[in-house]
Amino acid sequence: MSYPEGLKYSKEHEWVKVDGKVATIGITSHAQDALGDIVYVEMPPVGKELAAMQEFGVVESVKSVSSLFCPVSGKVAERNAALEKRPELVNSSPYENGWIIKVEMSDPADLNKLLSAADYQKTLPPVSKH
């Protein structure tokens, strides 16, 4: 499992990639592995205003359903239409083709509350070897 440098992470297992005012958001390698085979991603409509850490959708795996939280406040600028037909991209490519939404940030200070790759990994349970 990988946690690219340069991304920001939430304790709720979302990642954020910042490009100017636009934040791309997805779920981490750890999250997709814990969920297992993902079969549906519910995304908000473009234009919807989101507060920081507001629930913005769900991701359904075969076994369970989990809420998605938006780490930054702003307006939904784009959603990953590819996930409508191929939700499994979140499993196979969590940081690239499996991104979920793009948000036009209203308060870049939200980013200060997020974790670096190293600090995020410290929040994860140790890899169990039994």
Next chain:
Amino acid sequence: MLKRTPLFEKHVQLGAKMVPFGGWEMPVSYPAGIIAEHLAVRSSAGLFDIGHMGLIQIRNTKYEIRNNDGALELIQRLATNNASKLEINQCQYSVLCNENGGVIDDILVYRFADHYMIIANASNADRVLSHLKASAGGIDVSRWQDRCALSIQGPQAVGTVEKVLSVSLSTLKRNHVLVSNGMIFSRTGYTGEDGIELVVEKAAAPKIWDLFINANVQPCGLGARDTLRLEAGLPLYGHEYDEETTPLEAGYGWAVKFDKGEFLGKQALEKEKAEGLRKRLVGVELDGREIPRQGYEIFDVQGAKLGVVTSGTFSPSLKKPIALAYLTPHPPYTSPIFISIRGEKRPGKIVDKAFYKRVK
């Protein structure tokens, strides 16, 4: 403290995700993932550790009593199906009910030459054991301590078992058993496919497991076991069955033999049959991709509540959401129905519980 089967180390070595289930630490999936494991069983074969299932032996303590009459009589008094129809080396699906007709467990009853065996669900095994013992009198009811079960399921399962364990099974009929080389080969399963459930010595289980892994049989966890049984419309205790639910409501009236004599729960079940079912298990299919989960409510077109989902998943074979649900007993149920998912009512339709039927 969770219990572990003799195959625990094998699962860890294979990279399985281990989860608690019915008091046991069991693999939910392997690195292939639930969908790939599921499809392996539908297209070729899959290997399951079912060492958590409770194996209970029932035998007469007085050696001179022939034919296990006492053991049979005990089973006849507590289980709904007619065990007197069993030949030696045959098994049947049956249900243990309380006096209200509610389900204590659903089981397989096996008849062997000198004893009977019951396979109980992992989470109910202690309960079933004490339930049987309470009525046992002089009959010996005990855990089969040194044995455990594995399952190989899929269209290529029987041929694979024949090859891997050098045994001939082609004439073995469904719900029949071959006892060979100290192993029990039972042509049964919980996936909607042909297959073999194997009862082996615990000490031999890891070696037998490896023989199948080395023959490239896909190991499958509880996740795939659940999606496979759900596609086949098979009930799971804690979802479709509990002590407030009768086998008639779950659609297992064929396993309740009213003409066999007295058994626990018979009066209540006869009454329900005469007065009409309180609820009925149905299959539900959804149009979208949202998955109906246990506890989600179901409504009719007018918005009246019809019932509740007991199990739901994304069907890997049909590639759409499916669910089992109990509906109130007022047919006709006319599609569309509506399932409340996160506050939105999503349209669906009522279908045959056997979502997937194998091509024979």
